[in-house]
Amino acid sequence: MNFSGLSALVTGAGKGIGRDTAKALHASGAKVVAVSRTNADLVSLAKECPGIEPVCVDLGDWEATEKALGRIGPVDLLVNNAAVALMQPFIESTKEVFDRSFNVNVRSVLQVSQMVAKGMINRGVAGSIVNVSSMVAYVTFPGLATYSSTKGAITMLTKAMAMELGPYKIRVNSVNPTVVLTDMGKKVYADPDFAEKLKERHPLRKFAEVEDVVNSILFLLSDSSASTSGSGILVDAGYLAS
Numbered sequence: 001m002n003f004s005g006l007s008a009l010v011t012g013a014g015k016g017i018g019r020d021t022a023k024a025l026h027a028s029g030a031k032v033v034a035v036s037r038t039n040a041d042l043v044s045l046a047k048e049c050p051g052i053e054p055v056c057v058d059l060g061d062w063e064a065t066e067k068a069l070g071r072i073g074p075v076d077l078l079v080n081n082a083a084v085a086l087m088q089p090f091i092e093s094t095k096e097v098f099d100r101s102f103n104v105n106v107r108s109v110l111q112v113s114q115m116v117a118k119g120m121i122n123r124g125v126a127g128s129i130v131n132v133s134s135m136v137a138y139v140t141f142p143g144l145a146t147y148s149s150t151k152g153a154i155t156m157l158t159k160a161m162a163m164e165l166g167p168y169k170i171r172v173n174s175v176n177p178t179v180v181l182t183d184m185g186k187k188v189y190a191d192p193d194f195a196e197k198l199k200e201r202h203p204l205r206k207f208a209e210v211e212d213v214v215n216s217i218l219f220l221l222s223d224s225s226a227s228t229s230g231s232g233i234l235v236d237a238g239y240l241a242s
């Protein structure tokens with residue numbers, strides 16, 4: 001992939017899938033803005049990839065996000081990746097966890113995409129937005145009522161954005177991975193028996209690798225997917241076919 005001459009913004013770029021996405025975009029020639037919450041992660045990322053511009057903000061805070069990203073320069077490629085996976089049984093779900101989850105996982109996608117899309121429209125350039133969702137937008141597991149609902153919401157937000165931004169040549173898609181063993185994904189091993197059984201239910205008998213998700217994100221950002229919008233790529237080791 002060659003993204004030379006293009007600017008990219010990746011949220012949740014401090015760790016996991018977002019970090020490797022930011023690194024891959026940087027290696028492919030893009031000018032990268034890396035947004036995350038823990039400054040130490042951004043400092044080490046900027047050291048690893050000189051030229052990456054770090055922005056430290058809690059995306060669950062609307063006003064702070066507006067302040068941090070309100071005057072962001074031109075962006076051609078946006079990856080909405082930041083999310084929290086706060087697990088609670090449905091019957092014990094709290095307002096705090098529900099609000100925090102929707103603010104970070106859904107509202108920030110709307111807010112950051114609005115800012116970026118306005119810039120694309122004003123500049124009259126085509127753009128591509130990828131929302132990092134999950135296969136739990138389509139199926140769910142115990143403890144994921146709220147998290148799963150945020151990802152279900154991303155399915156429709158992706159379609160709505162694709163519909164309204166399409167006339168401006170802005171494409172919007174999602175990637176929907178199964179478990180990836182990042183800090184977030186490792187939580188599945190809180191119950192090793194469940195984790196192993198879950199893995200075996202995948203037709204490919206494995207979870208997904210960070211690299212598999214990054215490759216699908218890069219494909220959707222690139223012109224190789226020029227006629228794809230409002231869609232989602234499952235990176236689920238076949239789970240939804242099982």
Ligand code: NDP
Nearest residue numbers: 012014015016017037038058059083134179180182184185
């Ligand atoms: P990680 O928890 O490993 O990394 C998430 C990154 O997002 C961290 O750098 C984190 O920063 C940042 N982030 C979280 N909340 C905020 C916030 N409020 N403001 C700014 N940055 C924030 O997660 P993954 O890499 O595993 O997940 C990336 C995406 O992939 C998420 O959308 C997730 O839902 C999705 N996904 C993950 C799966 C998995 O099994 N790992 C499976 C399917 C989908 P900090 O640590 O400082 O909070």
